[in-house]
Amino acid sequence: MISTNASLLILCLLIIILIVLLLYFTNQLKCLRREYSNNSFSINYTNDSLKYLIELAKTNNPQFIIYFIDLKPKFLEAFKNLDPNIRNSELTFLAxxxxxxxxxxxxxxxxxxxxAVQMRKNRLRKKYNIQSKIHFNEWVREIVDHY
Incomplete structure (x- = not known):
């Protein structure tokens, strides 16, 4: 049977290991965020990131919009500039x-x-005064790419 002192020592060592791991992963996350922010205006999609993004979209994963905005931060800025009160569901649809x-x-x-999708497009056309002769997907790209 392990003595109380030995149990306390093991517990302290485990806590120290957890703290070191937490600091390591926090540092890694900061590095990734810095890398994304440095590339915010010219994202070159890699095949893997694009495949992953499309897989998130196809499965209607809530992480889709978060990952999309990480890859294309101008998207959020452009539409927040156009409508500061834009809803997350609208952003997802626009993505x-x-x-x-x-x-x-x-x-x-x-x-x-x-x-339902067509009705949503029509509501957004009306909200943003998009003429019917303009292709909706092209309009979305122009808003982001010319921001």
């Missing part, structure tokens, strides 16, 4: 459009009907 997903693809990935 799908930025990636040039069709109405049918967006409907499949978000588990809604094609008609």
């Amino acid at each position: 799908y459009s930025y990636l040039n997903f069709s109405t049918k693809e967006i409907a499949n990935y978000t588990f809604v009907s094609d008609r």
Whole structure:
């Protein structure tokens, strides 16, 4: 049986190891954030990051918009500038459009009907005064790319 002093020593060692690991991972996270912020205006998508982003989109994963904004921070800035009160659901929908997903693809990935997607596009067209002759996905890209 382990004595009380030995148990206390083991507990202290475990706490120290946990603190060291926490500091290490915090430092790694800071480095990653710094790297992303340095590339905020010219993101070159790697095949892996783009594949992962599309997989998040196809599975309607809530992390999709977070990862998308990490890859394309100008996206959030551009639409917050256009509408400071923009909802997260609108940002997610606009991100799908930025990636040039069709109405049918967006409907499949978000588990809604094609008609629901089309209605959402029409509401956004009205909200942002987008003419019907302008392709919605191209408009989204222009807003971001010219910001």
